Amino acid sequence: MKLNKSQIQDLYAFTRKHFVEYYDLQTELVDHLANDIENMWTENPKLCFEDARDKAFKKFGIFGFMEPIEQKQKAMGKRYRKYLWQELKQWFRIPQIVITISIFFILYISFSSEYAESFSVILYVLAATYSGYKAFKLNRYYKKRQDVSGKKWLLEEIIFRQASATGLVLLSQMYSTVHLSNGALTNPYLLLVACTLFTVLILVSYISFELIPNKAEDLLKETYPEFIV
């Protein structure tokens, strides 16, 4: 005896109820539960669907679907960082390295000038405005995509929402600079480290706010080729 379409939909709802939000993982777990239910029916055809479903779920242990969810999040986080790293590496190659060096020198000259304090405040305000605006726009775009597709993909969520987190890291570090610029950056080594760090942070923000979201479609196709119809 095989499960019908309505029972399959019930299993999708069941996985959502147990905190599996992402479609690829839902699909895999639905098939697993369905196989187990059908297997139980070969031995006991009178077993009702709901009881068989609950029995199959119990085999996942006391943590239910939590282990697969956590591992999937770890694996996808790793994949996102790989994409980020691939993009970042480009900025240390010709011709982009010219821009990277320019950012570094602009920061270095500004932080070592007598206007360091004003510069850091201006930089902080600009970064805060840009990050806030981009995070808001990406989040809105992500919601629109959700409404259209009706399915959640983990990588998609990371691309459109993780960017906001990267922006916050940049902002918190920039805030420290506002304080550091009050004399602390007179140490030349500290100044070099700070300028290098901020150059990388600016690049990472640009990559996660602009480059990766612009490539989202290609990255999603690369990550979920099996779901392309």
Place this chain on the structure above:
Amino acid sequence: MYICFMSNSKLYKGSLTTIILKLLNENDKMYGYEITQKVKVLTKGELNITEGALYPALHKLEAEGLLDVEVAKVDNRLRKYYKLTENGTKETVNKLEELAEYIKTMQALVNPKLA
């Protein structure tokens, strides 16, 4: 946290990856439920891979580039199949060699006459 995937012995803990790779090496492509059933049949019910440990292991291997996936429609639903990548095939050889070495070492320790 890594839960014990065998209900009957902690000795098997740590071999899940090798078991999955070995099965995929012999079967071209398999889906999750099929793997659990295959292990049960091959070991005559001696080993039981729990679902809560199987999928994290499969997703980890996929993220490491050792497994490739494909989806096919089967009986009203989608089924995700796993198969070895080129790196996965190489890693299977390494893992099996490691396991053989481990067995040899343990044999030498517990039964020196046979070693």
